Amino acid sequence: QYLDAIAKTDSTVNSYITVDGEQALAQARAVDARIAAGETLGPLAGVPLAIKDNICTAGTRTTAGSQILRDYVPTFDATAVSRLRGAGAVFLGKTNMDEFGMGSSTENSSYQPTRNPWDSERVPGGSSGGSAAAVAAHECAAALGSDTGGSIRQPAHFCGIVGLKPTYGRVSRYGLISYASSLDCIGPMAHTVEDAALLLNSIAGGDTHDATSSGRPAVDYAAGLAPALAAGGSRPLAGKRIGLVSQTLGEGVAPAIDAAVRAAARHLESLGATVEEVSLPTFGQGLPAYYVLALSEASSNLSRYDGVRYGARSPAAADLASLFAGSRAEGLGGEVKRRILMGTYALSAGYYDAYYKRAQQVRTLVQQEMVAALAEGRCDALLSPVAPSAAYRLGEKSSDPLAMYKGDLMTVNVNLAGLPALVLPAGFVPEGGAELPIGLQLVGRAFDEAGLLGLGYAYE
Numbered sequence: 160q161y162l163d164a165i166a167k168t169d170s171t172v173n174s175y176i177t178v179d180g181e182q183a184l185a186q187a188r189a190v191d192a193r194i195a196a197g198e199t200l201g202p203l204a205g206v207p208l209a210i211k212d213n214i215c216t217a218g219t220r221t222t223a224g225s226q227i228l229r230d231y232v233p234t235f236d237a238t239a240v241s242r243l244r245g246a247g248a249v250f251l252g253k254t255n256m257d258e259f260g261m262g263s264s265t266e267n268s269s270y271q272p273t274r275n276p277w278d279s280e281r282v283p284g285g286s287s288g289g290s291a292a293a294v295a296a297h298e299c300a301a302a303l304g305s306d307t308g309g310s311i312r313q314p315a316h317f318c319g320i321v322g323l324k325p326t327y328g329r330v331s332r333y334g335l336i337s338y339a340s341s342l343d344c345i346g347p348m349a350h351t352v353e354d355a356a357l358l359l360n361s362i363a364g365g366d367t368h369d370a371t372s373s374g375r376p377a378v379d380y381a382a383g384l385a386p387a388l389a390a391g392g393s394r395p396l397a398g399k400r401i402g403l404v405s406q407t408l409g410e411g412v413a414p415a416i417d418a419a420v421r422a423a424a425r426h427l428e429s430l431g432a433t434v435e436e437v438s439l440p441t442f443g444q445g446l447p448a449y450y451v452l453a454l455s456e457a458s459s460n461l462s463r464y465d466g467v468r469y470g471a472r473s474p475a476a477a478d479l480a481s482l483f484a485g486s487r488a489e490g491l492g493g494e495v496k497r498r499i500l501m502g503t504y505a506l507s508a509g510y511y512d513a514y515y516k517r518a519q520q521v522r523t524l525v526q527q528e529m530v531a532a533l534a535e536g537r538c539d540a541l542l543s544p545v546a547p548s549a550a551y552r553l554g555e556k557s558s559d560p561l562a563m564y565k566g567d568l569m570t571v572n573v574n575l576a577g578l579p580a581l582v583l584p585a586g587f588v589p590e591g592g593a594e595l596p597i598g599l600q601l602v603g604r605a606f607d608e609a610g611l612l613g614l615g616y617a618y619e
C-alpha cells in the first residue's frame with residue numbers, strides 16, 4: 160500500500176532519494192512468514208518506515224543529499240536502524256534532505272527539491288523535509304529524521320506532523336553522517352505522539368559505538384500514555400506548569416502563528432496546566448552562536464570527504480592536491496562549501512577567541528538559562544512557536560542564506576542546550592490563498608521525553 164502511494168504521489172512530492180521496494184517487500188514477507196510460524200514478533204513488526212538519507216543503512220545507498228556520496232553504500236547499519244530492524248520494521252527507502260543537513264527547506268539537496276504535500280508550490284522545511292513530506296503524504300507510516308538545529312522540528316511544523324528531537328545522548332549517533340557532532344540527534348517523525356513514542360522505544364538507549372550516548376536506562380515511552388490520560392480525567396495536566404517563552408512571541412512572528420500558540424496555551428490550561436510567560440534574556444544570542452559552532456564542527460567533520468577513502472573521486476586529477484581539490488569542488492554543493500569556509504575561518508588561529516570561544520561561552524549561558532527555567536518547581540516544559548512563519552514558497556529564501564538561517568531562531572537553542580523538544584500539529588493558518596499546517600514546540604527537561612510525550616498526548 161505504501162509502495163503504491165509512493166508510486167502515485169512521489170513524482171510530485173519527491174520525498175525519497177532512494178526507494179527500495181524489493182527490499183521492503185522481502186522484509187514484509189519475512190514478517191508474514193514469522194506470523195505463519197507462530198513466532199513472537201517485535202513491536203514494530205511489518206511497520207513501513209522511511210529513513211533520512213544521512214542515516215546509514217547496510218546495503219542501501221546513503222547519500223546525505225550530497226553528490227560526493229552518490230555511490231556510497233554503507234556496509235553497516237546505524238544503531239538506530241539496526242534497532243528498528245530488530246523490532247521488525249520494514250524499510251521503504253531513504254528520504255531527501257538538505258546536503259549534510261545544511262539547510263531549512265530541503266532546497267539544498269543536490270538531488271531534487273521536495274515539495275510540501277499541503278501545497279506543492281511550497282517547501283516542506285528542512286533539513287529532514289523528505290521524511291516530513293513522506294509522513295504527511297502517507298508515503299510511509301513514520302520516519303526517522305535528524306536534528307542539529309531544528310531539522311526534525313521545523314519540517315514537522317511545515318508539514319503538520321509530530322516530530323521529536325530527543326535529549327542529546329538519548330539516541331545513538333553511530334551511523335549518522337556527521338554535521339555538527341555536539342548538536343546532532345536522531346529522532347522520530349510521525350502522525351501521532353503515540354507513534355513517535357513507539358519509534359523512540361526502539362531507538363533510545365546507550366550504545367558502546369557512541370561514547371556520547373547515555374547509559375541511562377530508556378523507559379517505555381508509549382505504555383504510560385493512555386493510562387496517565389485516563390487517570391487524569393478531564394484535567395490530565397493538573398499540576399503541570401508550562402512557560403510561554405516571551406521572546407518567541409510578538410514582533411517578527413506571523414500574527415497567525417502567535418495567535419495559534421496562545422490558543423494552544425489556553426487549550427493546555429483547559430486540560431489543567433498552568434501557563435505563565437517566561438523570559439529568557441539570552442534567547443536571541445543562540446542563533447549566531449549556533450551558526451558559529453555548527454559550521455566550525457562541520458568544517459572539521461567534512462574534511463573526511465577528500466576523494467580518497469570513500470565517496471566520489473575527481474576523475475581528472477593529476478596529483479594528490481588536485482585530487483582533494485577536484486573531488487571537493489565537484490562533489491560538494493555551494494552551501495556546504497560556504498559553511499566549510501566560514502567554519503574554517505572561525506576556527507583559524509587569529510579568530511578562534513573572537514568567534515569559536517565566544518560562541519561556546521554563549522552556548523553555556525543559553526543552556527544555563529533554559530535549564531534554570533526548567534528546574535523542579537519552575538516549568539515542566541517551555542512552549543513556543545517552531546518557526547516565525549508557516550511553509551514558504553520554493554525559491555523564496557534560497558538565494559538569501561541569512562534569511563534562511565534566521566528562520567532557525569526558535570529551534571537552535573534547544574540543540575545548544577541538549578534538551579528534548581516535541582513538535583505537535585497546532586491547526587492551520589491562511590497564507591496566500593492556501594491553508595497551511597503549523598506546529599507548536601514544547602521543550603522539556605533533559606531525559607524527560609516521557610513527560611514531554613505525556614503532555615503532547617494529552618494535548619492531542
Ligand code: GLN
Binds near residue numbers: 259261305306311338
Ligand atoms: N537549518 C539548520 C542548519 O542549517 C539546522 C539543520 C539541522 O538541524 N540539520 O544548520
